[in-house]
Amino acid sequence: MNNLAPYPAPGSADPMALVRAIQRMRQSGFCLALADQRLLVTPADRLNEDQDAYLRSHKGDLVALLQDADTLAALLEHAGSAGLGWREGTPPEWDDDYLLAVDEVLYGAGRMVSRLGRRYHRESAPTRPVTHNDLCPLPTPCARPSRPSPPPPSSQDAAKAMAIVMALYRRHRENLISGGLDPGSAKVAARDIAYALRQQGIDPMALQALLAQGWLTMQGPYIVCSESRL
Secondary structure, three states: OOOOOOOOOOOOOOHHHHHHHHHHHHHOOOEEEEEOOEEEEEOHHHOOHHHHHHHHHOHHHHHHHHHHHHHHHHHHHHHHHHOEOOOOOOOOOOOHHHHHHHHHHHHHOOOEEEEOOEEEEOOOOOOOEOOOOOOOOOOHHHEOOOOOOOOOOOOHHHHHHHHHHHHHHHHHHHHHHHOOOOHHHOOEEHHHHHHHHHHOOOOOHHHHHHHHHOOEEEEOOEEEEOHHHO
16 A cells, blocks of 8 residues: 555565565555464465565564464463463563564464453453443442444544554553563553644544544543453
8 A cells, every 4th residue: 555654675684574565464454474484474366566575574473473473372362361471371482572573463463462461362351340530349239231342433534543543542552661560551642643733634523433433442541452452
């Protein structure tokens, strides 16, 4: 797609660059998966020259990252409703940056969610309690019943606003990792989002639409992503 940023240069070992490339491929309508330890891209006949060249030059790195994402998914599935904390149960040779990249692969594929600082396989995640601050001291009767995921943003401005929020959110997660803190506590100040929207010339009502549709939630002066986006 013409509006996508260039793919990383061949030889790049930055795992987050690989994640961003995977995300752009997904946004362009492609599915990247492993089949017999080989990279499978569908629909392959829609790849342009840049995409095909990138996949060929980074095939080994992409296969390794997707294999490690499957490893983490299996660990989360085995942990069940107990979930995993940051770095809990993961291979010691994975540094924080690489673990964050593996997390993002699973988040982007909808295979992992975060609940109060712990990570879960999507099918094993507990229901998050409901309070004004997203913390509940009461027993389980206060738990929120499950509900279908909200519909996607209905306008072009809302979609752009969501992309900006997710970029700010992921940047905060990376900053938390750099500081040795739990990335599951990431959130973005509402004023920072409003400023970013103004800078891009996006109608601020787009943010209200995302809040109304349940994609985002207010927590005091902060905005957090809904469970369906984590």
